[in-house]
Amino acid sequence: MPCTSITNTHVLVISSKTVSSLNPSTTWPILQHSCATSIKIPLKAGIVQSVSEYPWSSWGEYTGSVPPALSLCATNVVLKRMPLSDLQELVDAPLSDDVMILDIDDNPRVTIGDQEVRQYLLDHFQISKPLNIQAFEKEQRNQILLSLLDLGAGFRQISRITGVPYGVIHRLSSKR
Numbered sequence: 530m531p532c533t534s535i536t537n538t539h540v541l542v543i544s545s546k547t548v549s550s551l552n553p554s555t556t557w558p559i560l561q562h563s564c565a566t567s568i569k570i571p572l573k574a575g576i577v578q579s580v581s582e583y584p585w586s587s588w589g590e591y592t593g594s595v596p597p598a599l600s601l602c603a604t605n606v607v608l609k610r611m612p613l614s615d616l617q618e619l620v621d622a623p624l625s626d627d628v629m630i631l632d633i634d635d636n637p638r639v640t641i642g643d644q645e646v647r648q649y650l651l652d653h654f655q656i657s658k659p660l661n662i663q664a665f666e667k668e669q670r671n672q673i674l675l676s677l678l679d680l681g682a683g684f685r686q687i688s689r690i691t692g693v694p695y696g697v698i699h700r701l702s703s704k705r
Contacts, residue, residue: 564616565622591604662691674687684698
């Protein structure tokens with residue numbers, strides 16, 4: 530099974546066949562970094578305190594805690610080129626803060642229902658028929674649309690409720 534690693538600098542999909550045909554002096558450091566980085570993803574994401582705690586990690590295959598019958602990775606590709614203790618050092622080394630493995634949003638987008646959008650329009654703009662927004666002056670219409678986006682309504686949702694084309698809402702949002 531191939532080993533896939535995604536970091537901020539490169540993407541590698543490596544199988545044992547591919548590795549044997551690569552130039553070791555130039556690709557081996559990349560493979561080492563990628564292997565260690567991919568094992569540390571759950572740790573970087575804050576899911577676990579130690580790589581050995583993550584049950585779906587390949588780390589257990591390297592350390593032997595996963596039975597060979599359940600093994601999916603070609604660990605011999607890495608372990609033929611370096612001892613487990615060297616790999617352990619790479620895995621134990623902390624990832625720098627500039628390594629962005631996962632896009633973790635500290636402010637997740639809040640979504641709201643259609644009825645909440647309609648109620649918001651009624652309460653804040655005295656609009657009982659959202660389709661009438663299409664006939665408003667452009668500046669006023671855009672102010673209302675932006676407030677709906679700030680509220681958490683999606684582009685398609687706003688378009689469906691107000692009748693304002695999706696593209697208009699998307700362009701308005703991207704000009705912020």
